[in-house]
Amino acid sequence: MIVRSPFDDIDVPDVGLPEFLFGDLGDAADRVAVIDGPSGQRMTFGELAHGVDRFAAALGERGLGRGDVIALFAPNTPYYPVVFHGALAAGVAVSTVNALYTPDELAFQLRDSGAKLLVTVSPFLDRARAALRSDGLAVTEVVLLDDARDEASTPMPENALADLLTTTAERPSVTVTGDDVAALPYSSGTTGRAKGVVLTHRNLVANLVQFQAVNASTGPDSRILAVLPFFHIYGMTVMMNHGIYVRATVVTMPRFDLADFLRTIAEHRVDRVYIAPPIAVALAKHPMVDQYDVDCIEMVFSGAAALDAELGHAVGKRLNCTVLQGYGMTELSPVSHAMPQDRPEMDLNSIGVALPNIECKLVDPETGEEGTRGELWVRGPNVMREYLNNPEATASTLDADGFLHTGDVATVTDEGVFYIVDRVKELIKYKGYQVPPAELEALLLTHDGIADAAVIGIKDAEGEEVPKAFVVRQQGADLSDDDVMSFVAERIAPHKKVRAVEFVDAIPKSASGKILRKDLRAREQAPA
Template sequence: MIVRSPYDDIDVPDTGLPEFLFGDLGDAAERVAIIDGPSGAQTTFGELAAAVDRFAAGMGERGLGPGDVIALFAPNNPYYPVVFHGALAAGLAVSTVNALYTPDELAYQLRDSGSKVLVTVSAFLDRARAALDEEGLAVSEIIVIDGAPSVSGVITETSLSEVLATTAERPSVSLSGDDVAALPYSSGTTGRAKGVVLTHRNLLANLLQIEKMGTHVSPDTKILAVLPFFHIYGMTVMMNQGLHARAAVVTMPKFDLAEFLRIISEHRVDRVYIAPPIAVALAKHPMVDQYDIDCVDIVFSGAAALDAELGAAVGRRLNCTMLQGYGMTELSPVSHCMPDDRPDMDLGSIGVALPSVECKLVDPDTGAEGVERGELWVRGPNVMREYLNNAEATASTLDADGFLHTGDVATVTDEGVFYIVDRVKELIKYKGYQVPPAELEALLLTNDGIADAAVIGVKDAEGEEIPKAFVVLQQGAELSGDDVMSFVAERIAPHKKVRVVEFIDQIPKSASGKILRKDLRAREQAPA
């Protein structure tokens, strides 16, 4: 049984994303597009569009065009959209790279994507140079956004200011919706990171889909972009949605709670996109009370499941509307969310399917459709084209009917409201019973002494899989492992009890906030 969005379908124009965003600025040319959060420096839409044209011209001067790829390895900053959209305007695809990557991880992505230019910042140059020492890379130039001096070497290093100083014309490139725009790499929590091929149509469609849900986003909105633009959540929902709505996007290079709160207060940010770890800080940290952030109207959580009680606590403390959505890189990224005008919707849900999205729930063991609880399959114009150079992974994720198999287990109400229960591959099976880690993690976070938590399945002495909790304590809190296990046991069915507890300093997470369970499993397997 197919569940469709309650919203009317969208019409997606067959054009490139830069033309869609900058083709007709009109009165918006003088409006502020980007605000650098730390310094307060502002860039108007007109200035941004001109810089996009100059970067495109610079790429054309280098002989780059349709079919070529550049890599963007940088934290959020005002030049990120210049490089991203300038490359697209020249017909290139952009492979956005995780800012935390090691040289080996960076080299793998450069090699796999076939990138010919690497754009980065001076603070990342050591890792960039180390990566480019590896064999089999096509990169011939490093462009440094903040203009670090060049050093002698095989690879040319150029400052972005030099590229933007070109007097060449922007290349005449006719883009269609089927052309490749972005090559982000999926999180790698279930194996080696894979290049996700997203077309201009994919990215453009998702902006139009989001527009129907984000009724409070307007040219007067200020969006805080603290989550990274290299991740599809930051790329589409913060950077590109802001540009599409003619809103101001306030950039932050990384999350720091004091700076986060200062920037919201000083720039009067009214729309904040977060991942659940930030929700924990907003709900529990005493520093929040030291800043005037009553300007915040909506806080939207994505990238990982948000516990309803935690979300409600954030809403109460900030006196704002708290919303949640769902997506993945392969969906450009949003497929479901709570609309701005439905704050009454259950915060434990992921909301409803976006316009033009169709869904199915399929039993992962039997393949039966129409089940009450099953793997969520999604079809729509925002679904990726394929995994780059990986036909096997594509075939296992994207079926012949165009449905993307998300790997997430969901339920849906008669009103079309979806709930993510857990991931297919993350379920713990204890004596034949299924134990969802996300449920235990949400429960653990309701304990005032616990700052963060993650749960995985481990083997006991008898080889039985049991739930183990990794717990980060609040500063000054005193809890024993027995205290934690008793807290859970008193609140949950016996087969779901936490049976082992380990206290750690920090839960390993991706830049988008997803728990890196593979790192916790590796910790378990490491020799003592």
């Protein structure tokens, strides 16, 4: 049974994303496109478009074009969209990198994506330089969004973005089509190590017009707070690109700090706030909220992980605003379902309705039967092309009929309202970030004192899903839970840290050797 969106299908322009966003600025050229929250620095749409043009020309000077990839390893700044869209305008794809990554994680993504140029910021240089000393990389130059270089020895040339933008070279003559690759964010999908998600220009253009259908009140008079990272597909599409599309002003923040968050909202009169659920906890409960004039907020939209309805209503009541929720995945560019702005009465426990042009199936993971409860399968123009250089992972996620298997179990009402009720996939979602258990397990097994290990997600005292490791000690090993957590913390990004450890005699496994996570979850849920 296919469930279609209640919205009429929308025409998706067959153009490259930069042309779609900047092809005709009209009277928006002098309007403010981006504001740097901490400094107040402003960039108009005209200045943004000029920067995009000049960065494209600079890449062309370096011989980069269609089929090439650059990596963008930076926090949110007004220059993030300059680099992102400048690369796309030159026919180059952008692999956005998690700003928390360790050198090893960064090196893996650089190697796997084949990136030829790395764009970063000076505070990240130590990690970037360490990564660039790895073997098998194609990077030949580093570009800094700022220019606070030091005298340290470097593996390769480092140049400032400001210098690149002064080029007088012609912008490369390249016609970007909807089928060209635009972005290569990395996702763990439903399981396993992070994989490059191949998103085309058509995928990203489609998701903008799809999202606008349920978000129609956001427009030129809106101010969007971009505190969630642009390297994450949620920030990239819903905040950065959607803001440009509707000619809203996007106010950037490099990281979340509650006082700065509230000050930025109050100072810049932000009316659209996009969050992940951990921020909702602060908005609902922290006394600091009452110290700032944030009555400008009209809408809070939560994504990246499930928002508890009670918490959402508490935020709405405290801020006197509408609170909405949506659902998506990197592989969906990312939004497939959302609560429409004109239906604030919709159950906040739901993820809303399917966006235009989207078809869904709910398929029983055991029987393969279709019904009103099952694994959510999604088909539409926003569905990724494939996983980069990984046909096996692609085939296990994207079927021959074009349906992407999300790994989440959903139900649907007669009115087409969807609810996520369970999970097939093993992925842990910690504060909206993906944590693949298999990656942590592989790391744990490199410890001399660990004979076997398994990782699952459990709820902490605040209701947040966190990684818990079940560990079998090597015979004679003197190993504490702090030893295990410290070992992992030293080698991996902070959001992937193991936050609870239990020592066991054996890890439950199937006859084929697969970890039986359901048995571990049952162990967690058993009465003490």
